[in-house]
Amino acid sequence: MTVELRPASDAAPRHASSLPVTTAKAARPDAVALSDTSAAAGPALSFEGVLAAADVLASILPTTPSWSYPLLDEAVGRHTIVKHENVQPTGAFKVRGGLTLLATLPREVRRRGLITVSTGNHAQSLAFASRAHGVAATIVVPESTPAGKIDAVRALGAQVIVAGADMSAAADHAVGLAEERGLYFVNPGEEPAIIHGHATVYFELLTAHPEIDTLYMPVGSGSGAAGAVLVRDAIAPQVRVVAVQAEGARAAHDSWATGEIVTRPIDTFAGGLATGKGFAAPQSVLRDGLDDFILVSDDQIRDAMTLLAGAAHTLAEGAGAAGLAGVLADARRGDQSVAAVAITGGNASGDEIAQLTRRPQ
Numbered sequence: 461m462t463v464e465l466r467p468a469s470d471a472a473p474r475h476a477s478s479l480p481v482t483t484a485k486a487a488r489p490d491a492v493a494l495s496d497t498s499a500a501a502g503p504a505l506s507f508e509g510v511l512a513a514a515d516v517l518a519s520i521l522p523t524t525p526s527w528s529y530p531l532l533d534e535a536v537g538r539h540t541i542v543k544h545e546n547v548q549p550t551g552a553f554k555v556r557g558g559l560t561l562l563a564t565l566p567r568e569v570r571r572r573g574l575i576t577v578s579t580g581n582h583a584q585s586l587a588f589a590s591r592a593h594g595v596a597a598t599i600v601v602p603e604s605t606p607a608g609k610i611d612a613v614r615a616l617g618a619q620v621i622v623a624g625a626d627m628s629a630a631a632d633h634a635v636g637l638a639e640e641r642g643l644y645f646v647n648p649g650e651e652p653a654i655i656h657g658h659a660t661v662y663f664e665l666l667t668a669h670p671e672i673d674t675l676y677m678p679v680g681s682g683s684g685a686a687g688a689v690l691v692r693d694a695i696a697p698q699v700r701v702v703a704v705q706a707e708g709a710r711a712a713h714d715s716w717a718t719g720e721i722v723t724r725p726i727d728t729f730a731g732g733l734a735t736g737k738g739f740a741a742p743q744s745v746l747r748d749g750l751d752d753f754i755l756v757s758d759d760q761i762r763d764a765m766t767l768l769a770g771a772a773h774t775l776a777e778g779a780g781a782a783g784l785a786g787v788l789a790d791a792r793r794g795d796q797s798v799a800a801v802a803i804t805g806g807n808a809s810g811d812e813i814a815q816l817t818r819r820p821q
């Protein structure tokens with residue numbers, strides 16, 4: 461059996477309305493039902509869910525800073541607001557999703573413990589949140605995972621199991637273990653609580669900066685971008701929302717463009733963007749909610765990382781800089797609107813850090 465990182469909802473009719481996705485706009489008629497694996501996670505996607513997540517997080521995580529930098533504005537060619545999610549305790553915005561999920565899982569599920577598959581920021585997020593809630597967490601990572609990433613997750617108290625040649629095989633293993641051990645399998649892209657948690661980044665950003673015209677966010681599963689759309693629809697409908705993905709890993713982009721959940725190869729150094737298949741829950745929001753979805757090259761992402769280090773004195777990993785790569789790409793096409801971007805993660809590998817001295821192309 462091959463288990464992919466997607467929900468059972470792929471198999472559900474796309475017009476299913478049992479779990480409507482509601483926003484300030486009319487409820488979308490094509491909302492998809494969410495996965496069985498998400499059943500314990502609570503309500504469907506909504507701005508009310510974002511507000512509830514913001515309540516959960518208020519007592520745990522301080523609001524992250526958002527500034528602009530004259531030198532960056534000059535280099536980019538447009539006024540750009542930068543929100544620093546790279547200063548979160550795990551180094552990435554994903555901690556918001558993990559903490560929201562753990563706070564909303566039923567007691568019985570928390571007692572059983574949870575399992576997920578990830579090599580990166582989602583793994584650290586669930587490990588961090590599980591430790592905070594006294595819940596046992598098991599993270600399955602593929603055999604290719606660098607030792608440093610495994611150490612980071614172990615240091616947060618989670619059990620790490622190395623299994624499978626790639627993410628898909630590791631996911632098969634995780635689902636098998638979930639069945640065998642009675643653990644709750646967390647599908648990183650499909651949990652409403654995780655999407656609501658990620659959305660709080662954009663709730664803070666749009667609340668603090670009413671001058672924003674265009675919001676850019678990096679996309680892997682699309683959970684952050686879907687969260688941004690939920691918030692924009694509710695509180696700042698005039699703002700354009702633009703998703704950005706690596707051209708070498710374009711599954712979310714192509715799922716959005718075709719209206720179908722599609723699989724694509726992965727060829728990018730930016731781990732957080734390296735998703736081989738579209739995710740149904742985020743796509744159900746992105747489909748009508750995105751104003752644009754642009755693809756950037758790895759070199760454009762590297763240039764954005766270098767610019768952030770030099771002009772905004774901040775460390776972004778590849779995925780964390782991809783939003784700014786989108787801002788730059790649109791600026792070159794003449795877009796002068798006020799841009800905003802979250803530096804979604806700062807967990808740069810040694811290789812990524814070494815690249816920072818390279819000259820922008």
Ligand SMILES: Cc1ncc(COP(=O)(O)O)c(C=O)c1O
Binds near residue numbers: 582680685780
């Ligand atoms: C730093 C960083 N940025 C962006 C993303 C993409 O987020 P999403 O999966 O919500 O699209 C990830 C995903 O892991 C990430 O780690």
